Amino acid sequence: MNSKKIAIITGSSRGIGAEAAKLFAENGYAVCINYISNDAAAENVKNEILQKGGRCISVKADVPISSEVARLFETVDSEFGAVSVLVNNAAILKNQCSLVEISEERFTEVLRVNIMSCFLCSKEAIKRMSTKNGGVGGVIVNVSSGASKSGSPNEYIDYAASKGAIDTLTRGLALEVAAEGIRVNAVRPGLIYTEMHASGGEPNRVDRLKSKIPLQRGGKPQEVAEAIFWLASKKSSFVTGSFIEAAGGL
Numbered sequence: 535m536n537s538k539k540i541a542i543i544t545g546s547s548r549g550i551g552a553e554a555a556k557l558f559a560e561n562g563y564a565v566c567i568n569y570i571s572n573d574a575a576a577e578n579v580k581n582e583i584l585q586k587g588g589r590c591i592s593v594k595a596d597v598p599i600s601s602e603v604a605r606l607f608e609t610v611d612s613e614f615g616a617v618s619v620l621v622n623n624a625a626i627l628k629n630q631c632s633l634v635e636i637s638e639e640r641f642t643e644v645l646r647v648n649i650m651s652c653f654l655c656s657k658e659a660i661k662r663m664s665t666k667n668g669g670v671g672g673v674i675v676n677v678s679s680g681a682s683k684s685g686s687p688n689e690y691i692d693y694a695a696s697k698g699a700i701d702t703l704t705r706g707l708a709l710e711v712a713a714e715g716i717r718v719n720a721v722r723p724g725l726i727y728t729e730m731h732a733s734g735g736e737p738n739r740v741d742r743l744k745s746k747i748p749l750q751r752g753g754k755p756q757e758v759a760e761a762i763f764w765l766a767s768k769k770s771s772f773v774t775g776s777f778i779e780a781a782g783g784l
Contacts, residue, residue, distance in 0.1 A: 539563040540614045541766070542606070544597050544655060545624030547576040549728035550677060553759035554621055555579055559588035561763065564614040567592040568606055568624070589614070597624050597651035607658040616669065619766045620659040622652040623677040625696070630689040641692045648696035652676055652703060656718075664714040671715025673766045676704045677758075680724040680781045697722075701777070708775030717774040719765045724781025726753040748783030 539562050546555045547569035556579065559565045565583060567590060569576040576592040583590040593609050595602040610617055625648045628640055656674055663672030681690070682697035701720065708718035725740045725747060740752035761778045764770055 541619040564589040676720040
């Protein structure tokens with residue numbers, strides 16, 4: 535694997551992505567925070583890392599767009615070198631509703647953002663990591679969701695469908711690039727205290743549903759970040775094409 539510790543984390547200005555960025559930086563990684571719109575939030579995460587002596591840049595890029603993804607990776611190439619870890623965390627969520635209420639435009643947008651970002655970023659990472667291309671290996675960690683298994687009926691089937699696609703991509707890609715020095719795994723967070731629930735129209739969703747969780751509480755973004763980091767570390771060196779359920783037993 536790449537001896538240089540360089541991580542790109544998409545959608546990392548808040549929530550799970552932000553906690554992952556801080557954790558990677560604490561463990562010696564040069565980190566690229568990717569985000570789409572919230573300049574202030576991205577700067578806050580970056581500054582927190584820099585103040586603790588870490589190495590960090592932030593790159594505003596819309597990762598479902600190939601030209602934006604190319605610019606993101608080229609910036610990291612220039613600032614730090616070839617990426618060794620990619621965390622595909624960027625995703626969107628729309629208001630809760632039944633499938634018949636989901637518009638064609640909404641369904642298309644959710645799948646485009648959540649799946650294309652993972653596809654395009656993985657493609658650029660593999661170009662740099664693959665031993666077939668002269669790289670020295672690397673790790674890709676995809677952030678899926680427990681929704682890929684539950685289907686999220688009456689809430690957001692479109693989001694669940696996009697995460698189901700991420701699961702399939704994770705497994706297929708892991709087998710495709712295993713012999714090229716690249717490991718690909720995923721985490722499936724469950725009910726985690728993040729701002730994403732507000733995007734679905736119910737900021738207090740975790741508190742409403744936490745009694746259904748065997749551990750009887752919602753999860754913290756830091757707990758998911760720890761799972762992501764383990765999958766990226768040498769401690770999981772014989773793990774690929776696998777999933778960690780970070781869902782409190784659900």
